[in-house]
Amino acid sequence: MRLFAALPVPDExxxxxxxxxxxxxxxxxxxxxNFHITLCFFGDVSDPAIAKELDEELSRxxxxxxxxxLGEIGVFGGREPRALWIGFAxxxxxxxxxxxxxxxxxxxxxxxxxxxxxxxxxxAYCRGTLDVDAAxxxxxxxxxxxxxxxxxxxxxxxxxxxxxxxxxxxxxxxILNSF
Numbered sequence: 192m193r194l195f196a197a198l199p200v201p202d203e204x205x206x207x208x209x210x211x212x213x214x215x216x217x218x219x220x221x222x223x224x225n226f227h228i229t230l231c232f233f234g235d236v237s238d239p240a241i242a243k244e245l246d247e248e249l250s251r252x253x254x255x256x257x258x259x260x261l262g263e264i265g266v267f268g269g270r271e272p273r274a275l276w277i278g279f280a281x282x283x284x285x286x287x288x289x290x291x292x293x294x295x296x297x298x299x300x301x302x303x304x305x306x307x308x309x310x311x312x313x314x315a316y317c318r319g320t321l322d323v324d325a326a327x328x329x330x331x332x333x334x335x336x337x338x339x340x341x342x343x344x345x346x347x348x349x350x351x352x353x354x355x356x357x358x359x360x361x362x363x364x365x366i367l368n369s370f
Contacts, residue, residue, distance in 0.1 A: 193350040194236050194362070196249060196292040197227035198342045200312060204261070207337050208277065208314060211264075215328045217320035218275060225356055226312050228259075228279070230345060231292035233301050241299055246363045248295035249347055254288045256343040256367040264332045265311065272325040276311040277335075285310055288345070288367075343367050 200208075205226050212220040236242045260280040267274040279285065289308045296303055317325070344366050351358040 192236050192242060193352065194233040194242065194245065195348050195350065196230040196233070196345055197348055197359075198230065198257070198259075198345050200226040200228065201340055201342075204337050204340050207335075208312065211277075211332050211335060212314060214331065215275065215315065215317070215320060215324050217318050217324070218315035218328075219318065219355060220315045221313055222356055225359060227348070227359065228285075228310055228312060228342075230289040231296060231303060233296050233303070236301065241301070242362075244299050245296065245301070246347055248298060249292065249345075249363070249365055252288070252291045252295065252365065254291060254367050255284055256341060256369060257282065257284055257288070258339060258341050259285065260339045261335075261337045264314075264329050264335065266322075266325045266329065268317070270322045272317040272320045272322060274313055274317060275315045275325060275328060276313050279310045282310070292345075343369070 205223050208226065209223060233245065236245065259282060262278040262280045264275070264277050266272045267276065286308060293303050344364055346361040346365065347363045348359045349362050351360065
């Protein structure tokens with residue numbers, strides 16, 4: 192099972208993001224149901240007992256509900272764009288929640304990549320997109336503003352790969368403390 196912990200994206204944020212999804216050759220735009228904010232990618236967890244223990248570890252996380260603000264549009268891949276995304280304004284509570292999810296996995300011996308945490312929502316995966324097209328998209332969307340929003344839960348998702356797009360199915364939900 193490919194598992195990851197993520198925050199949901201509310202409709203009032205997802206709808207305006209869908210409006211940005213056009214005008215980039217080679218972009219495979221993500222559908223609304225795939226919008227999420229990854230906290231920690233756990234990778235393939237083949238042992239159901241470890242998956243159950245991971246659920247238990249995540250349920251013990253004591254963290255506050257989050258007040259989030261979208262940030263800048265970005266691109267992964269530089270001269271060969273792989274993905275278009277929108278990031279978030281700096282948020283220590285979000286980073287602490289992501290770190291708590293990472294620590295939960297590490298306690299179970301699940302190896303987590305060493306990349307630094309960059310919270311974002313993937314808007315598109317790119318195939319054959321030119322860097323100039325990605326730059327035009329970033330210029331066109333530079334003034335994008337969405338309302339700040341609150342998130343009071345996160346989930347453990349299972350990723351089902353295969354035909355594009357992947358399906359992300361929640362396996363468990365975890366409540367964050369009230370404001």
